[in-house]
Amino acid sequence: MNNKEKSPFTPGSPVPYELFVGRQKQIREIFRYVDQTSMGKQDNLFLMGDRGIGKSSMASFIRHFVATQKNFLGIHVFLGKVSTLEEMVRLIFEQLLKEVHGQTWFGNISELFGKYIKQIGLFGISIGFTPPKQDLEELVKRFPEALSNLLKKMKEQRKGLFIALDDINGLVEKVEFANWYKSFVDEVATHYNEFPVYMMLIGLPEKREMLSHLQPSLMRIFRIVEIDKLSNEEVGQFISQAFESVKMKISQEAMDLMVKFSSGLPVLMHEIGDAVFWIDSDGTVDREDALQGVLSAAKHVGEKYLDPQIYRVIQRSQRYNSILKKIGAPLSRNFVKKDIETRLNENERRVFHNFLRRFKKLGILETDIEHGSGAYRFVNEIYPIYIWMQSQEPKPS
Numbered sequence: 217m218n219n220k221e222k223s224p225f226t227p228g229s230p231v232p233y234e235l236f237v238g239r240q241k242q243i244r245e246i247f248r249y250v251d252q253t254s255m256g257k258q259d260n261l262f263l264m265g266d267r268g269i270g271k272s273s274m275a276s277f278i279r280h281f282v283a284t285q286k287n288f289l290g291i292h293v294f295l296g297k298v299s300t301l302e303e304m305v306r307l308i309f310e311q312l313l314k315e316v317h318g319q320t321w322f323g324n325i326s327e328l329f330g331k332y333i334k335q336i337g338l339f340g341i342s343i344g345f346t347p348p349k350q351d352l353e354e355l356v357k358r359f360p361e362a363l364s365n366l367l368k369k370m371k372e373q374r375k376g377l378f379i380a381l382d383d384i385n386g387l388v389e390k391v392e393f394a395n396w397y398k399s400f401v402d403e404v405a406t407h408y409n410e411f412p413v414y415m416m417l418i419g420l421p422e423k424r425e426m427l428s429h430l431q432p433s434l435m436r437i438f439r440i441v442e443i444d445k446l447s448n449e450e451v452g453q454f455i456s457q458a459f460e461s462v463k464m465k466i467s468q469e470a471m472d473l474m475v476k477f478s479s480g481l482p483v484l485m486h487e488i489g490d491a492v493f494w495i496d497s498d499g500t501v502d503r504e505d506a507l508q509g510v511l512s513a514a515k516h517v518g519e520k521y522l523d524p525q526i527y528r529v530i531q532r533s534q535r536y537n538s539i540l541k542k543i544g545a546p547l548s549r550n551f552v553k554k555d556i557e558t559r560l561n562e563n564e565r566r567v568f569h570n571f572l573r574r575f576k577k578l579g580i581l582e583t584d585i586e587h588g589s590g591a592y593r594f595v596n597e598i599y600p601i602y603i604w605m606q607s608q609e610p611k612p613s
């Protein structure tokens with residue numbers, strides 16, 4: 217019972233598809249478009265959502281599905297560190313190459329990549345694509361043609377291409393990217409009858425606005441899918457699946473606690489789950505394990521997801537901490553100054569104004585203009601939940 221080897225929780229990386237939960241409606245919608253794409257119609261989707269809400273996990277789940285069920289060649293490329301179109305295109309083709317490597321029909325397509333396929337044996341690294349700058353520039357310019365030639369070569373084996381471009385946050389700030397994308401779509405529409413390529417761009421919601429600002433007609437091209445928190449049922453489903461996968465049991469009380477503190481946020485359900493997994497010692501997660509797990513997860517969340525400066529202030533300030541606890545548990549993301557004041561004692565009320573000012577300046581709180589004067593909100597979902605988790609700290613007896 218006690219031989220823990222590997223946690224089923226994956227805080228910080230996309231969830232394996234067996235444990236993926238929720239997003240049914242969006243996924244059904246996307247599959248409909250993918251079906252159209254397999255008939256030859258190029259399609260473009262912008263998947264957006266806040267940090268850690270589950271964009272990459274969803275893209276990875278969809279890629280797996282379209283590869284296994286719809287017979288697509290699917291790739292998921294992370295462009296977080298990429299700032300040029302040349303490097304982007306290089307990565308796209310390298311990923312395609314890797315995906316086909318090991319298939320019997322690798323020979324069919326490898327000739328397209330010329331002499332720039334690099335076989336790397338070291339450290340188990342399989343294969344690379346490293347053409348000179350000039351060729352890359354050509355590939356950027358003639359991207360549709362290059363994809364079309366690839367499609368022709370794999371026609372017998374695959375129905376289409378699924379390309380997810382993840383973390384495009386840096387790239388979309390460049391006008392070259394917006395213009396390049398626009399010409400890609402236009403050229404495909406005017407020059408190709410059959411172009412079964414499904415493109416999925418993934419980024420933060422504000423990046424979509426950025427893109428539409430740089431190239432207004434782009435916005436007509438994208439279907440937008442936005443993802444938000446999971447429901448409590450979905451979180452519960454995830455937690456039970458995860459524990460089941462390692463043959464652990466969980467009491468109802470413990471489950472309720474874990475669901476409550478996860479607050480629908482995928483990152484939190486993984487942090488809490490992981491902490492609980494390692495704390496439990498008898499194969500059955502009970503209330504005590506769950507509570508301890510929440511506290512331990514709070515610490516990780518504080519260290520990993522909060523700005524270090526903010527983390528220190530929240531940790532250190534006794535006075536502010538007692539106010540924070542009174543703002544309410546569970547803390548809601550929005551609150552009104554007057555409502556909180558009624559809960560504070562004389563001393564706390566006196567520093568409350570400074571507290572709000574300080575927290576605003578630190579970037580933890582912002583005024584919530586939509587809800588009138590005296591309304592505030594935390595700048596993201598994690599801060600209030602973090603503070604709430606922290607306030608569970610057992611009092612020293």
Ligand SMILES: Nc1ncnc2c1ncn2[C@@H]1O[C@H](COP(=O)(O)OP(=O)(O)OP(=O)(O)O)[C@@H](O)[C@H]1O
Pocket residue numbers: 226227228229230231232235236237238239265266267268269270271272273274454482483486
């Ligand atoms: N549908 C899901 N089911 C189970 N776990 C999920 C789901 N979605 C996300 N997760 C988990 O939540 C965490 C964040 O997910 P992910 O990395 O996919 O989010 P993201 O939106 O891509 O984040 P970022 O903005 O940092 O790129 C990861 O630990 C992941 O395993």
Ligand SMILES: [Mg+2]
Pocket residue numbers: 271272273382383
């Ligand atoms: Mg991501």
